[in-house]
Amino acid sequence: HISVIDNELYYIQNLRDFLNHCSTWLILKGYLMIQCYHSKDALKIAFSKYGENSELRYKNMYKGTFHTYENNDLITYIETITDHDESRKNYHTLMYYSKEYIEELASLYQLYLIDTEPITKYESILVFQKL
Incomplete structure (x- = not known):
């Protein structure tokens, strides 16, 4: 089995x-499980979450910003972490894939959606089986 979780x-x-x-x-009847967000906005909300106490715990100031592109599913997430007046930026290039697109593409490779397990109101685990 293969699982694709944690964004x-x-x-x-x-x-x-x-x-x-x-x-x-995957062997025949093997499973592929994929964490999937229901919308681009849901991905952005979930991706920018960090521990509530992380600023105190790490004594850093953390800021995250998103840059989206029109007519494109590309998202750039920029983290800025400041510690002792020094800043560091981390850039994440993300691709948003809708549930429908994942399902359509997976079926081209004999991977068929057999279940959808909700995790939160805005994300699910898609369970595919190789048939």
């Missing part, structure tokens, strides 16, 4: 190749 799906730039590799490695 890892959205770092994958070529979902077609990834699903092809999953299909290659």
Whole structure:
């Protein structure tokens, strides 16, 4: 079985190749589980969450901003962490994939959606099986 959780799906730039590799490695009737957000906004909300006490715990100031592109599912998330008056920026390039797109693409590689398990009101685990 293969699981794709903790927002890892959205770092994958070529979902077609990834699903092809999953299909290659899975045995017949094997499972592929993918964490999926219901919208681009839901991804942005969830991705920017960090521990409520992290500023106190790490004594850093943390700020996250998003840059989205029109007519494109590319999202850039920029983290700015300040510690002792020094700032560091981390850039994350994310691709948003809708549930429908994931399902359509997966079916091209004999991976069929057999269940959807809600995690929160804005995200689910998609369960595919190789048939």
